[in-house]
Amino acid sequence: AQTVTQSQPEMSVQEAETVTLSCTYDTSESDYYLFWYKQPPSRQMILVIRQEAYKQQNATENRFSVNFQKAAKSFSLKISDSQLGDAAMYFCAYRKNTGTASKLTFGTGTRLQVTL
Amino acid sequence: NAGVTQTPKFQVLKTGQSMTLQCAQDMNHEYMSWYRQDPGMGLRLIHYSVGAGITDQGEVPNGYNVSRSTTEDFPLRLLSAAPSQTSVYFCASSNLGGAKNIQYFGAGTRLSVL
Numbered sequence: 001a002q003t004v005t006q007s008q009p010e011m012s013v014q015e016a017e018t019v020t021l022s023c024t025y026d027t028s029e030s031d032y033y034l035f036w037y038k039q040p041p042s043r044q045m046i047l048v049i050r051q052e053a054y055k056q057q058n059a060t061e062n063r064f065s066v067n068f069q070k071a072a073k074s075f076s077l078k079i080s081d082s083q084l085g086d087a088a089m090y091f092c093a094y095r096k097n098t099g100t101a102s103k104l105t106f107g108t109g110t111r112l113q114v115t116l
Numbered sequence: 117n118a119g120v121t122q123t124p125k126f127q128v129l130k131t132g133q134s135m136t137l138q139c140a141q142d143m144n145h146e147y148m149s150w151y152r153q154d155p156g157m158g159l160r161l162i163h164y165s166v167g168a169g170i171t172d173q174g175e176v177p178n179g180y181n182v183s184r185s186t187t188e189d190f191p192l193r194l195l196s197a198a199p200s201q202t203s204v205y206f207c208a209s210s211n212l213g214g215a216k217n218i219q220y221f222g223a224g225t226r227l228s229v230l
Contacts, residue, residue, distance in 0.1 A: 102210050
């Protein structure tokens with residue numbers, strides 16, 4: 001079974017600084033997707049960024065980027081120029097590319113605080 | 117754009133009561149699923165469906181029933197609520213497989229069982 005581990009329950013960053021959230025996963029598959037979801041106090045789950053395992057290039061979405069190390073099974077999220085609105089729970093998630101079922105396996109989350 | 121709509125947003129039940137959490141999506145997605153979110157445990161899959169008339173169990177299915185009579189709707193039933201089912205419940209939907217398979221989540225239902 002696939003597992004996703006987020007070893008940082010809480011992180012803190014100052015506004016305008018950069019922070020990196022860690023995620024490791026365990027799988028025997030070679031074709032899969034990895035995701036970072038943001039959950040603000042509103043509870044809404046918002047997709048931040050997605051990485052396809054067969055792509056070596058790290059995904060980037062504006063201030064958000066990932067460091068995908070397939071051999072090490074590591075998938076960290078870097079947030080640059082942090083803003084107050086970035087404060088939220090962040091979940092790392094894995095999905096096998098089966099072509100049919102789309103089950104996501106989530107990590108336990110990292111709560112990010114952004115301070116002035 | 118409605119996306120994924122969950123009702124109700126909040127619910128308080130007494131032990132042994134039954135209820136149905138509603139989930140509807142208007143994106144014609146084949147795949148729908150229910151997760152529960154508990155403190156320190158992330159989101160765990162309860163049940164999922166890959167199309168009308170097809171459902172399957174996830175990681176934590178005990179105490180929950182689902183059905184999928186239409187593409188749009190995927191209700192979650194608690195037949196006899198227990199305090200252990202106090203949680204936040206999320207419904208999600210997506211296309212099946214492939215690179216465009218991104219799951220969209222509802223706003224969640226906070227359920228308390230006393």
